[in-house]
Amino acid sequence: MTTPTVKIPAGHNCATCPAHNIGNLTKLGINMENWDYVVALAGNPNTGKSTIFNALTGLRQHTGNWPGKTVTRAEGGFEFGSHRYKIVDLPGTYSLLSTSLDEEVARNFILFGQPDVTIIVADATRLERNLNLVLQVLEITDRAVLALNLMDEARRHGITVDERSLARDLGVPVIPTAARSRQGVPELLQAVHDVATGAFVCQPHRIKNEPPALKSAIKALVEQLETAFPGLPNARWVALRLLDGDQRIIEAVKRGELGDLTRDDPGQTNGDLVLQLQEVQHA
């Protein structure tokens, strides 16, 4: 057999086998230099984001069994399949629509930090409530992976989740995990890798059942947004927020920050916002 250091040619069965690929995971701790991709971890409070973060980075950020344990961002690094990843553990939130500081940290990072992949961690035992946030994240970004975490607990309670139906409805990869015991982590890494490299193209679910008045308002606004900011990946969501009167987004439109969100110059995150985020974080 093979050791993890041996390069397996692409297309070889081993290269696609998760059992091989877990050997390719190198936990880099806080070493985040020269990353190729940025991964964000979002999700409801207390669903195991920090546990997944620790499993991937080898860091030991304390994971408490209570909602609201992480209110700031934590960052770490890992290497997988010859790519280096920087991973950002965002504060857990129930939604991205209100105004508290922790939700804004999470929202701003997904929107302005433009992670290459957002891992949305959902609690399999409370899927319906968790999906509210999942759908909101999918409105913002079209590169996401759903980690269906706490599957062990769900099994214990006799709950079964059909992850294929879920993946079909959401349009993103869905990976059942039990991060406490590292189950599903290799598969999750593979899915992150696929989305990051573009091997898998997500077709995220977008809300379709708005009342007609709202629908036509969104349509009108999206047209204007796309003319002004061609390539904006989440015009629909920006339109929703503008209709809702979200001050931060109105500011972003005024200051032309939205222009920076277009996908024309990949790799260049706007320094201003990263700085602002850090200020929020360390404030």
Place this chain on the structure above:
Amino acid sequence: MLNTGQMNPPENALPNAAQNILDTANQLRWDVGGSAHEKIVEAIYTDAARIADRAVTYPNTPPRFNLDRTIDRLVTSRIWGFPLMILLFTFVFWFTIIGANYPSSFLAWLLLDNVHPLLKEGSAAIGLPWWLDGLLIDGMYLATAWVIAVMLPPMAIFFPLFTLLEDFGYLPRVAFNLDNIFKKSGAHGKQSLSMMMGFGCNAAGVVATRVIDSPRERLIAIITNNFALCNGRWPTQILIATLFIGALVPAYLGGIISALAVVGIAMLGVLLSFVVSWALSRTWLKGEASTFSLELPPYRPPRFWQTVYTSLIDRTIYVLWRAIVFALPAGVVIWLISNVMIGDASIAEHLVNFLNPIGWLLGLNGVILLAYVVAIPANEIVIPTVLMLTVMVTGASQYGAGSGVMFETGSQETMALFHAGGWTLLTAVNLMLFSLLHNPCSTTIYTIYKETGSKRWTTVAALLPLAMGFVVTFVVAQVWRLFAMMG
């Protein structure tokens, strides 16, 4: 998808286009009607419910016995909630006090009784000048040794226990129990969560108030966080309770009575944060309490060894390291003020004599007040500072050289030292009260400033507890003496 555009709009086109978009949005917001937000949320919830319904299958017959529910019914019950909470915390402290005794005396025996004389001999052998010997060994080394001997054992037991409770999922239940009272105090229910964090570290607790949306309620939570006893103050409480309160009863009851005393002080802190929240929300920070939903997480069996490991590394070693970092310069300061003479007495003696009348009024003494000034950077070093100052100030007459005295934590000798310093039960009680009620440490003050961005509120948060400490200890001292006179 949407990312088909290839070119940026001309630079000067942006402001106009942006203005147009905002105008359109404003117009459309009217067309949609006032409840755009609700309609969006409703649309999301409907979709979520539909998708979840398709994917999830629940067991046909719900299990007859649900352990989580049963535990919850008990620990959040109106009748049993609070007694169980007090019982659990009492157990944690009792275990800490009993367990810390032996390693503490061992460390004191090792570091103070054996290593210290060795170092003194060593420095005498190589002929260090007396002032360097004093500064390094009687100042820096002794302060550090004290910090380790006094703080390490209780921390190493208390933190893992507390973290296990946290991982098990008990703390949110405590928050649930307290929520109702917080609401009645005009504060946000989530303040109970930031208070729980404050029991670990107030600076962390202040950062944790970010979960609170309303600035008014957040400010209340920040100002009152200091009433949650922190890392640095637990050891003070535990040591003083063991030495003075536990000593009042027969030995076999000592542990449990000391634990109850510590729980009492912690509960007093909780009570005061209600009172102060209530007062603030009716005066400077008027307003209604907002509602929120608190999720009670499922009980999870903690991963024992990992929790013990992380709480030892993250908290115990972290706090200990911080204490040592602050103890080194504090040791220098203590040695200097005890050995630099002005006229016929050292600076420390002058300061202590100056502070003694104030200390007497508060039922404390000059040494304690001076220690609190020296220990502003970190609460952790209060007790070591008190002990060292007592040795050095009283030492001149009682113990000879003013240093190198043998002590053992929790033993008769420490008691003898305190008695030599003129300590009574009143001093001990008021020290416990003052340790609860005084200004936050420098790190917390700095964090408050960074979180609020306001010098005014930072000053309030720093001085309000101190003022309360003065008032409370003063009243207790006067009432105590009144009763003592009558008795």
